[in-house]
Amino acid sequence: MTESTKLVEPTIEEIQQARLAIENHVLRTPLRHYPVLSELLDADVWIKHENFQLLGAFKVRGGINLVSQTSQEERDRGFVTASSGNHGQSIAYAARTFGAACTVVLPEGANSAKAGAIAALGANVIFHGDVFERSKERAAEIAERDNMRAVHAANEPALIAGVATYSVETYEDLTEIDVMIVPIGAGSGASGACIVTDSLSPLTHVIGVQAADAPAAYHAWKSGEFKTYPMTTVAEGLATESAYSLPIGILRERLKEFVLVKDSAISAAIQHYVRATRTLVEHAGAASLAAGIDMKEQLKGKRVVLVASGGNITTGQLRAVLN
Numbered sequence: 001m002t003e004s005t006k007l008v009e010p011t012i013e014e015i016q017q018a019r020l021a022i023e024n025h026v027l028r029t030p031l032r033h034y035p036v037l038s039e040l041l042d043a044d045v046w047i048k049h050e051n052f053q054l055l056g057a058f059k060v061r062g063g064i065n066l067v068s069q070t071s072q073e074e075r076d077r078g079f080v081t082a083s084s085g086n087h088g089q090s091i092a093y094a095a096r097t098f099g100a101a102c103t104v105v106l107p108e109g110a111n112s113a114k115a116g117a118i119a120a121l122g123a124n125v126i127f128h129g130d131v132f133e134r135s136k137e138r139a140a141e142i143a144e145r146d147n148m149r150a151v152h153a154a155n156e157p158a159l160i161a162g163v164a165t166y167s168v169e170t171y172e173d174l175t176e177i178d179v180m181i182v183p184i185g186a187g188s189g190a191s192g193a194c195i196v197t198d199s200l201s202p203l204t205h206v207i208g209v210q211a212a213d214a215p216a217a218y219h220a221w222k223s224g225e226f227k228t229y230p231m232t233t234v235a236e237g238l239a240t241e242s243a244y245s246l247p248i249g250i251l252r253e254r255l256k257e258f259v260l261v262k263d264s265a266i267s268a269a270i271q272h273y274v275r276a277t278r279t280l281v282e283h284a285g286a287a288s289l290a291a292g293i294d295m296k297e298q299l300k301g302k303r304v305v306l307v308a309s310g311g312n313i314t315t316g317q318l319r320a321v322l323n
Contacts, residue, residue, distance in 0.1 A: 007246045010161035012199040015168060015192065018065040018161040025064045025097060029053050029166065031173045031305070036276035041292050044303040046177075048170050051281050051311030055089045055117065057237075058163050058189055058309050063090025065162030066151065067098050074149040075100040081151040082106075082139035084132050084185075084236045085114030086310055091151055092123035103142060105135040111236055113314045131231060133241045154186035154244035164192025170305055171200045178302035181288040183309050184208040184217050184258070185238040187247030193307070194254035205256065209291035211238040211283075212260040220248045221258050234263050234317070237284025237310060265290040267321045273308070274322070282313040 010018075029049045037045040050058035067079070078101030081091045088104035095102035102123040106115055108130060119125045128138040136153070143150035153159075166189075171177070180197065182190040190208045197204050210218050213233035220226050220243035228241045251258070269286035272293075273279055281289075288306040292299060313321075 007155055008157060009191070009195060009246070009250045010157045010164065012195065014157075014161045015164045015196060018061075018158070019165050019168060021068045022061055022064040022162060022165065026054050026061050027052065028169055031170055032277070034276050037272065037289070040272065040276070041296055041299055041304065043299045043301060045292070046174060046303070046305045047277065048166060048305055048307045049279070050166055051279060051285055051308045055086070055093060056310055056312040057086035057089065058166055059086040059090040060093055061090075061165050062156075062159035062162035062188060063087070063094035064097065066156055066158035067091070067094035067100070069158050070149065078102060078146075078148045079151055080105070080139050080142045080146070080148040081153065082132060082135040083153060084239055085111045086237060086312060087153045087186075088118045088123070089114060089121065092118045092121040096122050103139075103148065105139040105142070107131055107135050111312060111314055114312050117312075131241055132239060152244070154188055155246040157246070160188045160192050160195075160247065160250070163189050164196050166307070167193045167196035168200065171196065174305065176303055177201060177204045177305050179205050179207060179299060180305045180307065181207045181209060181291050182307045183238060183284050183287040184210045185240055185284060186244055187217050187251055189307065189309060190255065191247040191250040194250060198254055207291065207295075208251065208255050208258040209261055209287045210258070211235045211266065211287065212262050214239045215260055216240050217243045217248065218258050218260055219243075221251050221255065224252060233283075235266055235283035235287065237282060238287060259291050259295065261287055261290040261294060265294060269293065270313070270318075270321045280311045280313055280318065281308045282310045283317070285309040285311060
């Protein structure tokens with residue numbers, strides 16, 4: 001984002017405007033009820049299927065909204081971003097849609113399905129560093145060297161406004177939701193969910209969930225301090241060493257509950273999705289179901305929406321989970 005851009009959370013009006021900006025470029029994803037999952041949690045369980053979204057993840061909503069708002073001068077310069085995968089896909093797709101060049105920096109060993117999809121969208125893919133933070137540093141260097149428009153993975157109000165649209169759809173499709181559980185990596189999806197919930201369904205309790213083996217956002221939300229934490233989770237969509245100021249500021253103001261789940265619980269949740277819904281959900285997307293299972297007693301008898309934020313799991317990852 002440019003130096004002059006203010007890190008101000010988007011309003012519900014800006015989120016509604018984002019719906020208009022993206023509606024011809026993304027899908028309205030289904031919200032489905034599953035009796036098997038309802039029995040598992042002893043609750044009325046619904047899944048918001050962002051794993052059915054174009055490119056297999058919710059992030060594309062944000063990428064389209066952001067790039068649609070940029071100037072022709074910015075598009076002529078091209079875009080550069082760092083990503084663990086899904087965010088990179090979203091910017092690559094949005095850049096192609098609006099006729100701009102795009103470079104995406106991924107960590108070495110990134111999810112091969114996501115890396116391949118980014119390249120197929122026409123982006124220049126660079127592998128750098130062992131974790132996302134090193135990739136982010138390289139992307140900043142490229143932006144400076146080549147005068148490209150840098151896109152931060154979280155500190156972009158337009159990204160948050162775009163991804164918040166899945167929450168608007170959720171409340172249009174279902175009423176009297178007691179609890180919504182949202183995965184948190186960088187925090188854009190959960191931030192958007194909180195803004196929308198406070199406006200459209202203030203009695204709904206939003207719960208954020210992150211991998212216990214990548215807890216940076218959780219600790220920043222809890223303490224207000226931004227520190228680096230060890231990160232060993234297999235859920236690359238939740239894998240950040242540090243937290244980011246804009247989403248954490250929103251979450252500290254609006255999110256009332258934040259939990260951590262083990263990687264083993266996430267893997268078990270992927271198995272439950274295969275058996276109960278016959279769909280594939282990646283590790284990050286399955287974190288909400290993992291949290292729901294861990295919190296079963298708290299959720300008993302309630303209407304619960306679990307956000308399945310993405311479905312970009314590799315065959316190797318799926319094989320490891322099912323074995």
